[in-house]
Amino acid sequence: MKHAFLFPGQGAQFSGMGKALYEGNEQAKALFEKANDLLGFRISDIMFSGSDEELKQTKVTQPAVFLHSVIAYLTTPELKPDMVAGHSLGEFSALVACGALQFEDALLLVSKRAAAMQKACEQNPSTMAAVLGLEDAKVEEVLSTITDEVVVAANYNCPGQLVISGSIAGIEKACEALKAAGAKRALVLQVGGAFHSPLMEPARVELQEAIEQMAFQTPQCPIYQNVDAQAYTEAAAIKQNLINQLTAPVRWTQSIQNMVADGATQFTEVGPGAVLQGLVKKIHKEALTTGIN
Structure with missing residues (x-):
């Protein structure tokens, strides 16, 4: 019996996200303020009281979902995953949860990813x-x-x-x-562009340089990555899969199936919303699902 932790991607955002964390936990507050400083604008203000239109801005959406997920995880110290996975953007949250990336490094990569994807959408x-x-x-x-x-x-x-x-x-x-x-x-769908397609190649090239320069550690547990739904524990392979992710499909069905095959019986979604819990139930009806946000 193993416990898997899952992290949502773009589309899970909502006005008010993360506010209870900020107001109820000093560690969470400090992490939100660190994020504001790193990004150069008060993303927390937009998360807590911004309009839906403001939250839909690519430079806001991706780091907002990442921050909600990761701060919820980091401020719940009893969480001990046996395996992790994240849906698209959520893979960056999963990498922090398993210890492969530091919070600050992952946030900067997410911000670069959002900017690169926005640029690619405008080009094509x-x-x-x-x-x-x-x-x-x-x-x-x-x-x-x-x-x-x-x-x-x-x-x-x-x-x-x-x-x-x-x-x-x-x-x-x-x-x-x-x-x-x-x-x-x-x-x-009402989205900004063709994510996870060859049309994201300019963004992949741009993000590749940033990922290659970033320090990745050996994860504390396997991460099931989007590109092929397989479990990885080696930093170099994780990096390459993350680079390829922007132009490759998200194999979420296969990831959950492989986690179940490897012993997962409980799935906890960490972050805004409960979309992934619903998908898990459709993929494996016997799974126990919970959420933390």
Whole structure:
């Protein structure tokens, strides 16, 4: 019986996030203030009382979700994970939780990641769509028929829920084709660009330099990384997987399946929201899920 800790990604943000932590814990308050100093603006003020529009700014969203997750984890000292994983952005939170990255270093990488992704989105207008009610293999088959536009599988969230990513024209074509193939829904998402697709290559190149220069430690427990859903404990491999993450799909379904195969029976989501708890239940109905925020 092993306890896995999971960390959410972009989209989990909400106005008021982290405020109770800041007001109720001196260590949390100090970490939020350190983050404000490192980022050069008071992200805590936006998290606690900002509008939805302010929270949607890429330079705010990614560090905000990271901070909520990591500070909740660091201020709950009894947490002892046997394994960790994070969904997309959440992988950076997971790396702090398992000791592979220091809080300050991870925050700076998250900030650089957000800026690089925003720039890539502006260079190549693009989008994503959620596909519901169709097997992964069928989605992949349909996407393979679209050869004149960029469109790929981006997030394998759970059985029957796969997010695709690509050019605006590619996503439009794919949605029509997927509906014709039997998808219950193929819904274009309100996102800034084609995350986890080849269109993020400029961001990957930019982030690679920052990751390569950052010091990573050997983690205290395995981290199941998005690019291939496998467990890693070696710093050099973790770095390379993190570099590849921006243009590769998030294999969340496979990650949870592999964690269960390796003995995980309890999953705790740390951070804003409870999306990952719901996905775990759809992937493995017998799992015990809890949340800390």
